[in-house]
Structure formats: structure tokens, C-alpha cells
Amino acid sequence: MxxxxxxxxxxxxxxxxxxxxLTGRILASLGAEVIKVETNKVLxxxxxxxxxxxxxxxxDYQRHKKRITLDVRTDEGKDLLLRLLAVxxxxxxxxxxxxLSRWGVDFPEVRAARPDIVIMWQTGLGGNGPxxxxxxxxxxVQHMSGVSLMSGSPGAPPVAVNTSYSDYHxxxxxxxxxxxxxxxxxxxxxxxxxxxxxxxxxAVTAGPAILDYQLNNRLPERRDNRDSSAxxxxxxxxxxxxxxxxxxxxxxxQWTAFCQVLGNPAWTGELxxxxxxxxxxxxxxxxxLVGEWTIQHTSEEVxxxxxxxxxxxxxxxxxRDLHDSxxxxxxxFYRETNYYVAERxxxxxxxxxxPSLSWSMPFSMSKTPVEFGDxxxxxxxxxxxxxxxxxxxxxxxxxxxxxEVIY
Numbered sequence: 090m091x092x093x094x095x096x097x098x099x100x101x102x103x104x105x106x107x108x109x110x111l112t113g114r115i116l117a118s119l120g121a122e123v124i125k126v127e128t129n130k131v132l133x134x135x136x137x138x139x140x141x142x143x144x145x146x147x148x149d150y151q152r153h154k155k156r157i158t159l160d161v162r163t164d165e166g167k168d169l170l171l172r173l174l175a176v177x178x179x180x181x182x183x184x185x186x187x188x189l190s191r192w193g194v195d196f197p198e199v200r201a202a203r204p205d206i207v208i209m210w211q212t213g214l215g216g217n218g219p220x221x222x223x224x225x226x227x228x229x230v231q232h233m234s235g236v237s238l239m240s241g242s243p244g245a246p247p248v249a250v251n252t253s254y255s256d257y258h259x260x261x262x263x264x265x266x267x268x269x270x271x272x273x274x275x276x277x278x279x280x281x282x283x284x285x286x287x288x289x290x291x292a293v294t295a296g297p298a299i300l301d302y303q304l305n306n307r308l309p310e311r312r313d314n315r316d317s318s319a320x321x322x323x324x325x326x327x328x329x330x331x332x333x334x335x336x337x338x339x340x341x342x343q344w345t346a347f348c349q350v351l352g353n354p355a356w357t358g359e360l361x362x363x364x365x366x367x368x369x370x371x372x373x374x375x376x377x378l379v380g381e382w383t384i385q386h387t388s389e390e391v392x393x394x395x396x397x398x399x400x401x402x403x404x405x406x407x408x409r410d411l412h413d414s415x416x417x418x419x420x421x422f423y424r425e426t427n428y429y430v431a432e433r434x435x436x437x438x439x440x441x442x443x444p445s446l447s448w449s450m451p452f453s454m455s456k457t458p459v460e461f462g463d464x465x466x467x468x469x470x471x472x473x474x475x476x477x478x479x480x481x482x483x484x485x486x487x488x489x490x491x492x493e494v495i496y
Contacts, residue, residue: 093120104183110150111260117153153462155470181209227253234291255291
């Protein structure tokens with residue numbers, strides 16, 4: 090079997106939510122041994138998503154990791170973490186440094202445990218600068234990054250995507266930086282301490298708006314689903330409950346094909362729609378007429394017929410569309426997995442297990458395996474990490490468990 094890209098690399102992940110666990114999931118799929126440090130006293134919030142969303146987050150972000158329980162706020166827990174870091178290649182965390190310092194595992198202590206360890210510190214707004222002490226969360230950073238100012242209707246307030254939009258970009262950027270740091274260490278022996286900011290990840294996605302302001306002194310406009318160079322351009326109601334299809338027609342060639350799919354109704358030959366410029370100036374009327382056609386068909390019919398004619402179109406997917414997607418299934422995107430459901434305050438041993446689907450990696454490589462991997466429950470790998478890696482006896486592990494250090 091071909092060697093995995095990060096085989097032999099051990100990574101310690103200390104932190105909750107989306108971006109950091111997604112980083113670990115990607116690195117684990119490339120062959121790294123990722124050890125996620127948790128505690129039953131302070132669980133990763135993502136662990137509770139299946140309680141209301143049946144496997145939507147927990148298996149996705151924790152898959153293919155070794156999961157241990159350790160209360161690093163205790164003296165013995167801190168010492169165990171430092172011993173684990175001493176035999177690891179990467180330490181990544183999203184806790185604030187004042188918290189890490191309080192626990193005795195800030196970066197100087199980590200460096201003392203292993204001088205050449207690669208450190209990735211994920212922050213919300215950054216490790217320095219005027220906003221350093223500000224608290225942040227997903228939707229706030231989305232607004233701060235300028236993304237929401239380009240979303241919504243003219244004259245209405247900015248609209249946020251209902252998720253931690255920039256966390257997902259951060260979770261993709263960070264593995265790249267970690268791999269680069271490992272390559273640097275491997276080639277020259279020099280290690281790295283890196284700081285990643287969710288705010289900066291969001292600002293990257295607003296790059297064209299920054300350039301537009303620099304060059305044209307122009308601010309973004311909220312314009313619903315419309316585009317400055319395509320008409321019709323938007324989402325149109327179709328048959329069924331809350332069903333829509335997105336359509337984008339740019340240039341005369343696509344317009345001609347679009348009209349042919351509609352059967353060239355009389356209105357398509359009107360002067361107000363004769364040119365791209367004219368269509369852009371008459372979008373309200375155009376959208377109304379297009380909607381009268383789409384409502385007669387299912388979103389799948391609209392997409393398929395327009396795509397066959399060379400016109401960009403797509404259904405607006407609901408969760409069930411993604412779940413049932415024959416295209417994603419053909420691409421081997423989903424795999425069967427297990428998940429665990431727990432009420433807050435319960436122990437891992439009390440969690441119920443059930444079947445679910447989980448996504449595999451969104452990328453694949455021709456010669457390097459990208460693995461789906463097994464899914465561990467919280468604390469399932471304590472014996473391996475504390476026993477096999479750190480050399481603790483079963484009796485010592487039992488004592489630490491009784492004292493709620495390993496808990």
C-alpha cells in the first residue's frame with residue numbers, strides 16, 4: 090500500500106468547535122496520528138450536535154482521531170499533557186494564552202517539553218492588535234470580515250450565512266500551514282510557531298471587495314441574488330414545497346439557448362430583452378416571466394434541461410438533496426459510520442450508539458491514500474495513549490481516573 094502523506098507524524102489537538110477539529114480531521118485523513126484531548130467536564134460542543142441533528146457534526150469532525158479524556162487543569166493532568174507533547178510533532182489549540190498559562194501549558198512550557206514541536210495557535214481575531222482582547226464567535230466574525238455586507242436585499246440590513254462561515258476556511262488553511270511547517274523542520278531543522286486568525290480567513294474571502302474599494306473607491310452593494318453581468322440571474326420558485334432552482338444566463342449565446350429551452354415564448358423576442366444590457370435594465374420583469382416558467386416544473390427538471398442546453402443552472406439543495414445525491418454517491422463522498430448521542434452531564438459510557446452517514450474528504454489523490462478511518466467515542470483511546478505511549482500502568486490509569494484526572 091502507498092505511504093500516507095503524514096505517516097509517522099503525531100499531532101495533539103486541544104480545543105473545541107469547528108475550525109480546529111476540522112484541521113485535525115484533514116490531517117488525520119492524510120495519515121497523521123491525531124490525539125484529541127477532551128474531558129467529560131468540559132466537552133467539545135460539537136459532541137452534542139447529533140442530539141438534535143443526528144450525526145451532523147460529531148463523527149464528521151472527530152473521525153480518525155485518537156480521543157482521550159484528560160483534565161489539564163489539574164497538576165497531574167498538566168504533566169501528562171506535557172509528557173504527551175514531548176513525544177508529538179505538532180501542538181494545535183484554540184484556547185486563549187491566558188487560559189493556557191493558567192493551566193501551565195502555554196507555549197514556553199510546550200517548547201520546554203519538546204523544543205522542535207510545531208505550534209499552531211488558532212485565534213478568533215488575532216494574537217495581537219487593537220482587537221486582541223475582544224471576544225468572537227462565528228457569526229460575529231462573518232460580519233466583521235465584510236462578507237455579510239455583500240449579502241441581502243437592497244436597503245435591508247446585512248445578512249449572515251447561518252453558520253460559522255469563516256471557521257470552515259480556517260479549517261482548510263491551517264492544515265496547509267502545518268504541513269509547510271513540518272516540511273521546513275524536516276529540511277532545515279527549524280521549527281515554527283504559527284498564529285491563525287478566523288477574522289483573517291474571513292477577510293480573505295472578501296478580497297474582491299477590498300480591491301474594488303482600492304481601485305474604484307466603491308463599496309459593495311446588496312443586490313439579492315443578482316449579478317452585474319448576467320440576467321436572468323437568481324433563484325426561481327419551482328414545483329414543490331420550498332423548491333427553487335438557481336439560473337445564470339450570461340451573454341447572447343446562453344440567452345438564445347435559454348429561450349429555446351422555454352420554447353421561444355413571444356416575450357423573449359421583445360426589445361426590452363434583446364441585448365444583455367437591456368436585460369440587466371429590466372430584471373424585475375424578466376425575473377417574473379422566468380418564474381412563471383420555472384413554477385411549472387420541478388427544480389431537477391429545470392436544472393437538467395438548462396444544463397443540457399449549456400445554460401448554468403442548479404437546484405437549491407435541501408439537506409435531503411445532499412443526502413440522496415446520486416452524484417455525491419457516485420463520487421464516494423458518503424460512508425456509513427457510527428455516532429453517539431448523550432445528554433449534557435452524562436459520561437461517555439452512557440452514550441448510545443447508532444448508524445449515520447458521514448462525509449469523506451472533499452479531495453482525493455491518485456497515489457497517496459486519503460483515509461476515512463474509524464470513529465472513537467470520547468475517552469476510548471485512553472489505554473493506548475496513557476498506557477502504550479506514555480507507559481502508565483493499568484493501576485496508575487485507574488487511580489487517575491478515580492481522581493478525575495483522566496475523566
